[in-house]
Amino acid sequence: MLAATICVDCAVRDQSLCGSLTNSELHALNTLGRRRIVRRGETLIWAGEDNILCANLLSGVLKLVASSGDGREQIVGLLYPADFVGQPYPGQADFSVSALTDAEVCIFPRASFERVLTDHARMERLLLQRTLAALDEARSRMLTLARKSASEKVAGFLVDMATRAAATGCRGTPRGPVTFDLPLSRGQIADILGLTIETVSRQMTQLKTRGVIGLPGGRAITIVDRDALAARADPA
Amino acid sequence: MLAATICVDCAVRDQSLCGSLTNSELHALNTLGRRRIVRRGETLIWAGEDNILCANLLSGVLKLVASSGDGREQIVGLLYPADFVGQPYPGQADFSVSALTDAEVCIFPRASFERVLTDHARMERLLLQRTLAALDEARSRMLTLARKSASEKVAGFLVDMATRAAATGCRGTPRGPVTFDLPLSRGQIADILGLTIETVSRQMTQLKTRGVIGLPGGRAITIVDRDALAARADPA
DNA sequence: CGTAACATTGATCTGGATCAAGTGCCGTGG
DNA sequence: CCACGGCACTTGATCCAGATCAATGTTACG
Numbered sequence: 115m116l117a118a119t120i121c122v123d124c125a126v127r128d129q130s131l132c133g134s135l136t137n138s139e140l141h142a143l144n145t146l147g148r149r150r151i152v153r154r155g156e157t158l159i160w161a162g163e164d165n166i167l168c169a170n171l172l173s174g175v176l177k178l179v180a181s182s183g184d185g186r187e188q189i190v191g192l193l194y195p196a197d198f199v200g201q202p203y204p205g206q207a208d209f210s211v212s213a214l215t216d217a218e219v220c221i222f223p224r225a226s227f228e229r230v231l232t233d234h235a236r237m238e239r240l241l242l243q244r245t246l247a248a249l250d251e252a253r254s255r256m257l258t259l260a261r262k263s264a265s266e267k268v269a270g271f272l273v274d275m276a277t278r279a280a281a282t283g284c285r286g287t288p289r290g291p292v293t294f295d296l297p298l299s300r301g302q303i304a305d306i307l308g309l310t311i312e313t314v315s316r317q318m319t320q321l322k323t324r325g326v327i328g329l330p331g332g333r334a335i336t337i338v339d340r341d342a343l344a345a346r347a348d349p350a
Numbered sequence: 351m352l353a354a355t356i357c358v359d360c361a362v363r364d365q366s367l368c369g370s371l372t373n374s375e376l377h378a379l380n381t382l383g384r385r386r387i388v389r390r391g392e393t394l395i396w397a398g399e400d401n402i403l404c405a406n407l408l409s410g411v412l413k414l415v416a417s418s419g420d421g422r423e424q425i426v427g428l429l430y431p432a433d434f435v436g437q438p439y440p441g442q443a444d445f446s447v448s449a450l451t452d453a454e455v456c457i458f459p460r461a462s463f464e465r466v467l468t469d470h471a472r473m474e475r476l477l478l479q480r481t482l483a484a485l486d487e488a489r490s491r492m493l494t495l496a497r498k499s500a501s502e503k504v505a506g507f508l509v510d511m512a513t514r515a516a517a518t519g520c521r522g523t524p525r526g527p528v529t530f531d532l533p534l535s536r537g538q539i540a541d542i543l544g545l546t547i548e549t550v551s552r553q554m555t556q557l558k559t560r561g562v563i564g565l566p567g568g569r570a571i572t573i574v575d576r577d578a579l580a581a582r583a584d585p586a
Numbered sequence: 587c588g589t590a591a592c593a594t595t596g597a598t599c600t601g602g603a604t605c606a607a608g609t610g611c612c613g614t615g616g
Numbered sequence: 617c618c619a620c621g622g623c624a625c626t627t628g629a630t631c632c633a634g635a636t637c638a639a640t641g642t643t644a645c646g
């Protein structure tokens with residue numbers, strides 16, 4: 115039957131939380147999980163709503179957005195394939211989750227997922243470890259948002275994206291120039307870094323002018339001098 | 351013997367992670383834990399060092415500090431009594447932990463604590479829930495740091511402190527003016543909010559001038575009009 | 587008391603926001 | 617095939633919140 119085979123061809127089977135389960139344990143999830151496509155721009159979870167779902171991200175990129183009462187927004191996290199989405203315990207969601215690119219998720223009803231967690235200590239431990247890592251990352255970003263200059267923010271962001279791109283696979287050699295596509299618009303980069311579109315754009319052209327990066331067009335970016343970029347991100 | 355009685359008079363026995371353990375289970379911790387005083391200004395954990403300890407905070411206030419290579423600092427979290435301190439899994443600490451006031455902690459060797467955690471699913475779950483809550487808080491603060499104005503930051507901070515002071519107990523009535531002592535210097539408040547001492551000071555005097563708060567002297571503060579303060583913190 | 591750390595207040599400077607045009611890049615339709 | 621319109625991006629001019637620099641005032645403590 116279809117439900118029993120949902121995990122078999124899962125692209126993130128090993129990297130996701132489910133990787134902690136044995137094949138037989140997967141059966142439980144098989145009956146709970148549903149694949150779902152989320153279109154670019156679509157919102158999967160709305161801030162303020164009750165937590166009703168958990169999910170594993172299979173493909174695409176999602177953003178976690180915090181917003182103030184009067185509409186200012188800040189992207190407080192990005193989610194990549196194999197990342198866990200949502201809150202396993204009851205309560206209201208504090209942040210919205212929406213798709214930056216077309217994405218596919220494997221969805222579980224929250225309550226069922228909570229039960230799976232309590233039944234599978236290994237999975238719960240894995241989630242704890244991921245959550246601790248996410249917390250460290252969030253706290254690091256607090257330093258960036260509060261204390262770094264615009265040029266440090268942009269350089270740091272590009273280093274992060276280059277690292278991630280290298281992890282997946284992209285044109286170019288690891289040591290020399292590397293070219294890849296940013297999955298984000300200038301506006302979204304601004305939302306991540308706590309800047310405006312204009313400032314991001316100006317920093318990018320400045321980096322191009324100084325020969326640190328290249329901007330071949332569209333959302334493509336070439337890292338010409340990774341060390342210079344890293345140095346700008348973190349002035350010792 | 352002393353070790354066996356360490357938890358008996360623990361002030362935070364019920365609110366801390368240990369509250370999830372039965373009396374008999376506490377015996378295991380009893381043999382592992384050691385009380386320790388941390389003086390105001392003293393550092394308990396240094397960023398970059400290996401995680402070697404976990405702890406429960408018994409009294410006082412600790413700060414979690416992120417710093418950039420060139421010395422800029424940002425307080426990325428405050429820890430209050432009953433809060434958990436440290437990382438239960440191997441690795442390097444990303445942040446320093448030091449005492450804002452004289453404090454007392456109940457310390458466990460990291461490896462032992464990890465073992466306790468794996469043996470006690472209830473405790474692990476509690477830690478997961480706390481970590482998820484801390485993550486939400488960190489993300490909320492990302493919005494504050496990146497998008498809020500100085501006056502919104504200070505007002506929000508004072509509301510938080512007032513709420514916390516009310517939770518413990520302080521002079522004044524809940525609805526009318528409430529007076530309490532801030533456990534932090536202006537400089538430390540600045541480190542939390544991503545501002546400078548001068549800006550924090552100016553915002554405080556402005557709030558006093560407008561009759562929203564009173565500054566009786568020292569670190570004392572009177573909340574005169576809590577609603578006005580909350581409105582300044584979150585302009586709808 | 588004296589002094590050292592902390593806090594307020596004032597004057598000035600500046601990085602990044604805001605406001606305002608351009609410019610290039612498709613996709614659509616004529 | 618090219619004109620058109622919409623969007624994302626770049627570039628320029630100006631403005632302003634908050635940083636920085638510089639005294640001065642205040643509190644706590646030996």
